Amino acid sequence: MNNIKIYLLAIIFVGCSTPKRQMTDICLNVRGIPSKVSQSRIKETTNKTIGTIRGYIKNRIDSIPNTNAIITSKDFPDKIGYYSADENGFFEFQIEEGEYELKISSLGTDDLKKNVSVMNGQAVELEIFIGIGNSWTDFSTENPRKLKKKIRKQNRERKRKYGG
Missing domain, CATH: 2.60.40.1120 (Carboxypeptidase-like, regulatory domain)
Structure with a gap:
């Protein structure tokens, strides 16, 4: 059962492509239609230590x-x-x-x-x-x-x- 889960996760994430290095992409395959949710990384610069x-x-x-x-x-x-x-x-x-x-x-x-x-x-x-x-x-x-x-x-x- 664990091998099947790993195989399915591999299929889902192999289909994901990252258009820019600054974006993190999460691909969701629902009934054969790929959906994509993107989240940008924000670097917070503060002077506080x-x-x-x-x-x-x-x-x-x-x-x-x-x-x-x-x-x-x-x-x-x-x-x-x-x-x-x-x-x-x-x-x-x-x-x-x-x-x-x-x-x-x-x-x-x-x-x-x-x-x-x-x-x-x-x-x-x-x-x-x-x-x-x-x-x-x-x-x-x-x-x-x-x-x-x-x-x-x-x-x-x-x-x-x-x-x-």
Whole structure:
């Protein structure tokens, strides 16, 4: 049965011809009468550059995902307003390139503020531990060496603080 479907699709698309490279053609054969639907490709040129901010929000004491945390910023109230974490504590949104001050708040915890720099095509990943006396780690995935350096630094700080 799959071979018949593939054969029929091949017959339909072999009969299609593309008159111009700028057009995408879809041919439909209905009762032997070919129909053609054309769609032109539109290249959108904008000066806006987009980056991504994503990460996890966890409780400071037990590292359980915080599902009621809300992320706001005075820098983008008209773009997003606020963004909340899902049931796994994960959040992700795309935003224009620039500097933003994020405010992470949750019921029964101190608010946490952090300045984040977003660059074109860059994904900024955050791991936020929220509670009374907040802490968090952040890193950028743009440069693997920089990430490795930050992880080593964090590990040294943890060894110094907790022993090891």
